[in-house]
Amino acid sequence: MTSIPxxxxxVLDIAPxxxxxxxxxxxxxxxxxxxxxxxxxxxxxxxxxxxxxxNIASSAxxxxxxxxxxxxxxxxxxxxxxxLPNHPALVVAEQFGTLEAMHPGRIxxxxxxxxxxxxATAQMLRRSTDEPEFAxxxxxxxxxxxxDGKCTVVPAxxxxxxxxxxxxxxxxxEMAGKLGLPFAFADHxxxxxxxxxxxxxxASFQPSAQLEKPYAIVATQVxxxxxxxxxxxxxxxxxLAMMRMRPDFQQRPTVGHKPFVSAEEAADYPYTPExxxxxxxxxxxxxxxxxxxxxxxxxxxxxxxxxxxxxxxTLVHNHADRVRSYELLAEIVGTRHEQVHLTGP
Numbered sequence: 001m002t003s004i005p006x007x008x009x010x011v012l013d014i015a016p017x018x019x020x021x022x023x024x025x026x027x028x029x030x031x032x033x034x035x036x037x038x039x040x041x042x043x044x045x046x047x048x049x050x051x052x053x054x055n056i057a058s059s060a061x062x063x064x065x066x067x068x069x070x071x072x073x074x075x076x077x078x079x080x081x082x083x084l085p086n087h088p089a090l091v092v093a094e095q096f097g098t099l100e101a102m103h104p105g106r107i108x109x110x111x112x113x114x115x116x117x118x119x120a121t122a123q124m125l126r127r128s129t130d131e132p133e134f135a136x137x138x139x140x141x142x143x144x145x146x147x148d149g150k151c152t153v154v155p156a157x158x159x160x161x162x163x164x165x166x167x168x169x170x171x172x173x174e175m176a177g178k179l180g181l182p183f184a185f186a187d188h189x190x191x192x193x194x195x196x197x198x199x200x201x202x203a204s205f206q207p208s209a210q211l212e213k214p215y216a217i218v219a220t221q222v223x224x225x226x227x228x229x230x231x232x233x234x235x236x237x238x239x240l241a242m243m244r245m246r247p248d249f250q251q252r253p254t255v256g257h258k259p260f261v262s263a264e265e266a267a268d269y270p271y272t273p274e275x276x277x278x279x280x281x282x283x284x285x286x287x288x289x290x291x292x293x294x295x296x297x298x299x300x301x302x303x304x305x306x307x308x309x310x311x312x313x314t315l316v317h318n319h320a321d322r323v324r325s326y327e328l329l330a331e332i333v334g335t336r337h338e339q340v341h342l343t344g345p
Contacts, residue, residue: 002292004299006334008043011326012080012219012313014050015057015064019259019317026057027064029319034068036323038075040330043309044108045072046080049116055259062095069103078108080184080219080311081166083116084137086126093144093153101155110164110184111138113172135175138165142179146209162210164217169193173201180208184217187301188313194218198305218307222298222314223288224328225321234316234325235288236266239279243271246278262317295332 013033017026034045047064050056058064061079069077082092092109100107113134143149145161165176165183168190176183183201187194198216205214221238225231237260243249271279287297302310312329316322 002296002299004295004333005302007302007307008309009041009330009333010044010046010217010309010311011037011042012046012048012311013058014048014313014315016315017055017057017259019261019265021259023057027067029322030057030064031068031071032319033323033326034072034075034077037326037330038072040327042075042326042330044076044078044311046078046108046110046311048080049083049086049112051086051116062099065099065107066102069099069106074106076106076108077103078164079110081110081112081164083112083114084141085113085115085134089137089141090144090149090151090153093141093149096161097145097153097155100161108162108164110166111141112166138175138179167197170197170200173197174204177201177204177214178206180206180211182211182215182217184219184311185305187218187220187305191220195304198307215308216305217309217311218301218305219311219313220301221286221288222294222312222325222329223286223316224294224325224332225290226328228290228293231289231293232283233263233267234318234321235283235286236263236279237261237317238286238288238315239283240266240269242282243275243279260315260317291328291332294329298333 011033013030015026015030017023021029030047037045045068047058047061047068048056049058049061051059061082065077065079084092096107096109140149142163144153145163163181165172165179165181166186167173167176167183168186170193173183173185177200183198185194185197198218201216202214207213223231223235223238225234240261287294287301289297298310301307310333312326314322314325316325
């Protein structure tokens with residue numbers, strides 16, 4: 001049997017809205033999943049920020065984090081991430097300082113540089129074309145937690161909130177390294193750049209008050225089922241969503257404006273033979289399958305990346321199947337491990 005490093009396991013949740021499910025049901029499922037993964041031994045549960053995307057219900061990370069943290073007891077809860085260009089740095093500091101005061105030692109602030117939406121919506125969020133550079137915003141945010149800010153953030157207890165930088169390229173990786181921040185790479189978005197970005201992060205790392213040595217999360221898509229065949233069937237909607245994003249796909253304008261379809265709907269889709277082969281090849285390359293298959297794929301991913309932590313995003317239409325995937329993943333990797341302590345800036 002292929003061995004796999006016993007790294008910490010975490011969850012990335014975009015609160016996907018499924019067909020025939022309301023946003024209310026979606027958010028209740030998010031809360032249930034957080035409780036279940038806490039029981040399975042997962043280390044942290046992060047929620048993303050998206051806007052003007054009807055198939056994703058995580059538009060207000062700070063609100064959702066409060067909802068989840070208030071109903072759980074041990075799992076860390078955070079943002080994966082807050083898209084800093086959409087918000088004043090002071091407001092983000094106040095929101096997350098408040099969360100940390102309510103749930104001491106359990107809140108993570110993950111920061112992203114993208115908008116999490118389309119250009120028109122991003123402009124509506126920012127209300128100005130005279131925006132500061134991301135590096136300037138991030139520096140300002142850090143000052144509010146290290147005591148050097150232009151004003152005092154209340155509450156900001158002990159100023160020990162861990163701040164993470166998220167990224168999909170070497171640019172963000174090098175910034176995280178130079179600032180001495182922990183880094184989370186979105187392998188599910190830009191897998192070709194995972195290894196180069198983590199190498200750039202470690203090469204540029206400078207110790208800080210928060211972190212003595214590099215610490216990297218790899219976030220990746222994972223679907224585990226009892227068999228390879230069932231996992232492929234559950235992953236059908238992911239394959240269809242990928243196909244709809246291709247420039248040559250005739251229904252591309254509908255992408256992002258409909259809930260995620262069910263496995264049954266994806267299986268009934270009238271693919272051409274060429275399209276079906278593209279989908280099969282795409283799914284086979286992902287971390288989808290039965291326990292043995294996924295164990296081998298994740299062992300390879302962790303070997304290539306030398307990641308300190310694995311964060312799984314699982315898009316499965318049926319909630320029970322989604323919970324089962326995270327349960328099987330915990331059995332594959334194991335969740336008994338030494339916790340690495342991260343302090344704030």
